[in-house]
Amino acid sequence: MKLTNEVKIALVAIVGIVLLFFGLQYLKGLRMFSTDEHYYARFSDVTGMSASSPIYANGYKVGVVESIDYNYADPENIVATISVDNKLHLPKGTRAEISSDLLGNVRLELKLGPNPIDVLEKGDTIIGAIQQGMMGKAANMVPQIEQMLPKLDSILASVNALLASPAIGNSLQNIETITSNLSTTTAELHQLSASLNRQLPQMLTKADGILANTQGFTKQLDGMDIAATMTKLDQTMTNLKLMSDALNSKDGTLGLLMHDPQLYNNLNATMSDADKLLIDFKEHPKRYIHFSVFGRKDK
CATH class of the missing domain: 1.20.5 (Single alpha-helices involved in coiled-coils or other helix-helix interfaces)
Structure with a gap:
């Protein structure tokens, strides 16, 4: 044909x-x-997930989402049919979480249950949820960021005003001057340190001499009879006390001189008369000395 x-x-x-x-x-x-096993995952929100979205378990791809059935009568009850490799047995308690990366790629993560022996039957339903990944956390931070924006705007305005102030320029010039002074001071300290390093041996030698003299003086102190010295010092203090008592007493000559005003006045008058007599003697010596070659006296 x-x-x-x-x-x-x-x-x-x-x-x-x-x-x-x-x-x-x-x-x-x-x-x-394929011979993959089919299960059902129940979600209240399937944001980003669609048919053919990959399914991962512990970072390894184990299947795909075959279809998503939206229940218009019960919007909180969305059922997704998932196809999983028949070699993978899902333990009871396994959860399905919708996750997304920074590029917006959506996938379904299977969080396997704790008991690998007690497994789900083919066609069982598992609980689904949306994983709070980096994007979810960033979305939760958006309201807080919006509240911070007015404060950030005010802070930036203050910073701009501060930067526009001429005081900043003056401060920078002062800082430059201070830096220059610090450099000069550092150089001087370096020179001083070098000078000290050169003079250090001589200083150590002098210090050794001072220590030796100190040790010699200490030995001399050790050799002195401190008890005898203290006895002599006590005797000297006793003599000084006796002298002071004698001066304060009215019995002795010095005491009477210090405490008897009449004696003081008489001595003062006597000294004054003696001074006048000496002056008159110098001016008229013939009144007091009679000398003649022939033995005649002048009257």
Whole structure:
């Protein structure tokens, strides 16, 4: 039987459609003749997840999301059909979490239950939720950032006003001057340190001499009779006390001189008369000395 051109074109079109369908399913990660196990995941929110979203367990891809059924009568009850490799047995208590990375790629993470022996049956339903990843945490921070924006604006305005102030320039110039002075001081300290390093041996030698003299003086102190010295000092203090008592007493000459005003006045008058007599003697010595070659006296 000879096929006409129309039949050939129709067959080619059918084959192309079939290949295109299987190719699209393959690109989505779905396998038409696979032996994967099917489970159901129940969500109240499937933001970002769609059919053909990959499924991972411990970072390894184990399946894909085949379909999502939205219940219009119960919007909080969204069921997703997931296809998982039949080699993976899901323990009871396994959860499905929707996660996304910084690039916005969404995937379903299976958090396996604690008991690997007690596993779910094919077609069982697991609990689903949205994972609070980096994007979720960043979204939660948006209200706080919005509240901080007016404060940040005020702070930036204050910073701009501060930077525009001429005091900043003056402060920078002062800092430059201080830095220059510090450099000069550092150089002088370096020179002083070098000078001290050169003079240190001589200083140590002098210090050794001082220590030696101190030790010699200490030895001399050790050799002195401290008890005898203290006895002599006590005797000297006793004599000074006796002298002081004698001066304060009216019995002795010095005491009377210090305490008897009449005696003091008489002595003062006597000294004054003696001074006058001496002056008169110098001016008229002939009144007191009579001398003649012939033995005659002048009257």
